[in-house]
Amino acid sequence: MSLQDIKDRIAKAEKDAGRPAGSVTLIAVSKVQPNERVDAVLQEGHRSFGENKVQEAAGKWPEFRDRYEGIDLHLIGPLQTNKTRQAMGLFDSIHSVDRPKLAKAIARIAQEEGQCPELFIQVNTGEEEQKAGVMPSDADAFIADCLGMDLPVKGLMCIPPVDEDPALHFALLAKIAARNGLEGLSMGMSGDFERAIALGATHVRVGSAIFGERVYG
Numbered sequence: 001m002s003l004q005d006i007k008d009r010i011a012k013a014e015k016d017a018g019r020p021a022g023s024v025t026l027i028a029v030s031k032v033q034p035n036e037r038v039d040a041v042l043q044e045g046h047r048s049f050g051e052n053k054v055q056e057a058a059g060k061w062p063e064f065r066d067r068y069e070g071i072d073l074h075l076i077g078p079l080q081t082n083k084t085r086q087a088m089g090l091f092d093s094i095h096s097v098d099r100p101k102l103a104k105a106i107a108r109i110a111q112e113e114g115q116c117p118e119l120f121i122q123v124n125t126g127e128e129e130q131k132a133g134v135m136p137s138d139a140d141a142f143i144a145d146c147l148g149m150d151l152p153v154k155g156l157m158c159i160p161p162v163d164e165d166p167a168l169h170f171a172l173l174a175k176i177a178a179r180n181g182l183e184g185l186s187m188g189m190s191g192d193f194e195r196a197i198a199l200g201a202t203h204v205r206v207g208s209a210i211f212g213e214r215v216y217g
């Protein structure tokens with residue numbers, strides 16, 4: 001696979017779903033990938049990237065930002081409260097807002113800094129113990145709390161359980177977003193982004209299908 005193949009598949013999925021061309025943002029998930037591979041994708045003109053660790057992103061993206069204009073960086077992994085300020089300085093979007101303490105920290109720092117990344121609230125649609133995200137039954141109240149703090153909540157994010165049909169989780173996420181008046185849906189990865197687009201994804205997070213398998217060293 002290559003960047004262009006994935007873009008073509010996204011365009012086809014948009015069309016098949018009767019959605020406007022360009023309505024889905026492709027986030028190229030560059031975690032763990034060697035810098036040469038990331039550089040190659042930047043050279044092809046792509047600008048939206050996702051990382052799951054603050055520390056790793058801090059080590060590689062300032063330099064890419066010096067070299068390329070218009071980079072749009074998304075935090076897609078869990079955020080520890082003590083790294084909130086650093087994350088807000090590094091990322092244009094945070095997809096893992098999942099608890100009141102974190103939401104409050106973001107609101108306080110946004111006040112101080114006069115700016116805030118675009119936010120997605122992570123929902124643990126599979127109610128998995130080891131997974132981050134607010135439980136589906138708590139989602140409406142948490143969304144209302146975040147909006148009440150004037151946080152710029154763009155939408156919701158989920159990571160379906162590996163052993164279940166992701167479509168059920170995508171549909172649940174879309175339903176929670178719709179009843180709360182949220183437009184953004186961050187869902188779909190290398191193996192299921194077309195199904196996510198069929199169910200309304202606005203942001204797909206695709207790593208290995210673009211960059212190749214991640215090699216953990």
Ligand SMILES: *Cc1c(COP(=O)(O)O)cnc(C)c1O
Nearest residue numbers: 029052076189190205206207208
């Ligand atoms: C790693 C990761 C992805 C990308 O996974 P692939 O299967 O490589 O496409 C997407 N979302 C999150 C939250 C991730 O951590």
